[in-house]
Amino acid sequence: MNSYSTFGTALHRLAILCYVLFALFPLFWLLKVSVTPNDLLYSEGVRMWPSRMSFEHFRFVLAHSAFPVFFRNSMIVAGATAVIVTLLASLSGYALSRFTFRGKYWLVALMLLTQMFPLVMLVAPIFKMLSPLGLTNSLTGLVVVYTAFNIPFATFLMQSFFDGIPKELEEAAKIDGATQFMAFRQIVLPLTLPGIAATLGFVFTAAWSELLFALMLISGNSAATFPVGLLTFVSKFSVDFGQMMAAGVLALIPACLFFLFIQRYLVQGLTAGAVKG
Amino acid sequence: MVFDATAGFPESRRRSLVDRVTRQAEPYLYTAPALILIVTIMLAPLVLGLSYAFRDVHLLNPFSGGYVGLDHFRTLYDDDNFYRALRNTLWWTGASVLLQFVFGLILALLLDRPFAGRAIAQALVFLPWAVPTFLTGLNWAWLFNPVIGPLPHWLYALGLMNEPANILSNPQLAMWGPIIANVWWGIPFFAITLLAALQAIPRDLYEAAAIDGAGAFRRFTSITLPFLAPTIAITVLLRTVWISNFADLIIVMTSGGPADRTQIVASYIFTQAFRALDFGYASAIALVLLVLLLAYSMLIVMLRQVLMDRA
Incomplete structure (x- = not known):
């Protein structure tokens, strides 16, 4: 051909x-x-x-601005979100892949619904809910919100990876006396490492990039994430293009590293799901 | 791996009952954390937000919160900014989805063919997708800025502009700024999804068709397109909803200006909540947007049903 x-x-x-x-x-x-x-x-x-x-712009940004703090905040938020989401989504994704149970249909419907409605709707009510709990202006608050937002998609993603692994492996282990959870942890999870890496990357990038909720929930520099910091910086020092772009390059680094690390799994993982489905 | 060979076998009736309960409960234990988070952080605020649409909620006014009935919707009915935002949303979504899809499909077809250096080319063309959206917005705003960016000078040199000006401050053209940034950022998503679907098409189909004398174009229309159709339909549907809600680029690049020419409904909601701190009115607009999106999704589902019944 x-x-x-x-x-x-x-x-x-x-x-x-x-x-x-x-x-x-x-x-x-x-x-x-x-x-x-x-x-x-x-x-x-x-x-x-x-x-x-x-490299004067980089030196200035690193030594005389709040960007190192923004960078650290974003790292904490994106890192914690990625780890928690991947952990919880591999559990729920496994349940969707291997069990039939009452209410499964509604769970899937609920998760699909969360992917359809505009998250911007939640900006105001989430602010109202979190503020009496002291979770506005806090990194913990952002992690909680981002974790919830990313779980549905991550669950579907993990489910597709689990679907690609033959059930016979766990059945053999169960015949040998393992519980379902042991089979999951010791046999299925190690086989899904590429999927776990992809999910980590997806969620990390999403949390690193999130802007609207960070803008609404965070005020002041101490808990600002990179997007909020950069935007405040832009509106305050709008003439210093060199410094802004140096800060931009710094914001790009972790996201790109993560991406280059996971990109080879993207098509491969999706293909595996597609072939099977 | 060694397992205790006796652990799975019940030793008594009591043990087997415990086992049965555990097995029944197992899927719920796996899904509980995810479910709890979704319900408290997404579903509860959604319901709360719906109630705000009928209440007077101002962040800075401690005495607000009273029930105002349909007042917000009456205001909305006469709000010209809202209608403009609605028109802008159609324009923004339509142009973005169409361009992302067309260029994404072409890219997927190009990458589906083996060539030396494909892995590295694929990594490079998918890179924009990893760029945080706020940075995508800023980066393109800078490229369009005649002080610092090359684009206005190039457009001027090509004779497309009378002077190297910023299209983001031109009410007639401003929407193209966020659209172009969105296309740049979104092509990889379509390309990744479509490439995965392309690679799932059995290769021998193409060989058989080639033996039967089908040309490249014929193979594309009779094999590739039918195989891709379900993926295309679902991706375009989901992307349309997603992009119509996607306000980041607009907020970063133009904040809805100049003269509200780039304000879409989603950015209008955010502006009402974030700048005007009018949570009630913002939630009322959000409710209308939600209804419109639901109507759109229903329409698509019904359309699909009709098409499937005919097939």
Whole structure:
């Protein structure tokens, strides 16, 4: 079937190249401005790379701004959310994959419903609910909210990974006397490691990026996450492009690392689910 | 792995009853934490929010909270900003979904064909999806900014603009800013989903079709499209709902301006709650949005039923 002409092949590579350029250009520009010294910023406006590089913006952002605090806050929130969600979602995903039980239909319907309605609806009521509990302006509050928001999707994701693992493995273990939970923990979970990694990555990225609830629930610098900090910074120092973009590059690092780590599982994992289904 | 061979076998009737209860309860134990969180952090606020739609709830006014009946909805009925936001939502959602889908499908088809360096190309083109949305918004706002970004100068050089100006401050064009940012960010999602579906198509179908003399275009329309159709339908449906609620990019890039030309319903709700601190009115708008989205989903489900009955 591979009777493609040379022309077709060239066109294919060219199209791929266009996509890669389109995907990378904005990030490249972010990096470029962040290493451009202030005196060249306006004189060399649309040049592709500054004639002289400097890391002064990064030094300033790391030493003289609150960004290290924002960075730490976001790490704590996204990390804790990812771990808790993955733990709980692997339990509930396993139940959806292996058990038939009364109310399962309603549970799935409820989880689907949470994926359909606009979360922005919840901004006001969640603020009202959390504020008497002292959970506004707190990292714990954000972790609780993000955990709940991410569980339904993570459950479906984990379920699809569990569905790809043959039931016979656990049945053999149960014949050998293991309980269902032992079989789950010692046989199924180790086989789902790629799925667990993917779920961790998904949830971490989602929590790292969340903006609206962080804006509403957090005021002041001490508990601000990266999005809130960067946005406050932008509205306060809107002329200092070099520093803003340096901060932007820093916000990009953990998300990209996580992504490069998990991206090979994405299509693979989804395919496994699709083939089976 | 070694298991105690006797642990699974009941030693007495009492033990077997305990076992049975445990086995009955097991799925509920697995799902309980997730269920409790969803009910307290999502369902309870949803119900509370619905009640706000009929009450006067202002964050800064401690005496607010009284029942006002349908007052919010009467205000909403005469609120021109709301109707504009509704029109903007259609425009924003339609353009974003269509462009994301078309470019995502093309990308998936390109990546479905093996070539040297495919793994690295795939990692690079999927990268935008990992970029946090607030950063996507800021990054594109900077690219459109003539002081710091190249885009206005390029558009000017191509003769598409009279002067290198910021399209985000032009009421006629401003919506294109968030739409382009959204397309950049959302192409990978469609590409990943469609690529997974493409790779699940049995290869021998293509070989058989090629032997029977079907050309590339014929193979695409008779094999690829029918196989992809269910994935396309469900992805487009879910994405449409999701994007119509997706306010991050707009809030970051334009805050709904200039002159409310980029305000969508979701960002209007957020602005009412976050800036005006009018939780009651925000919840009333949210309720209307929810009803509209439900109506849309019902319509799709019914449409699907009709199509399936005919097939």
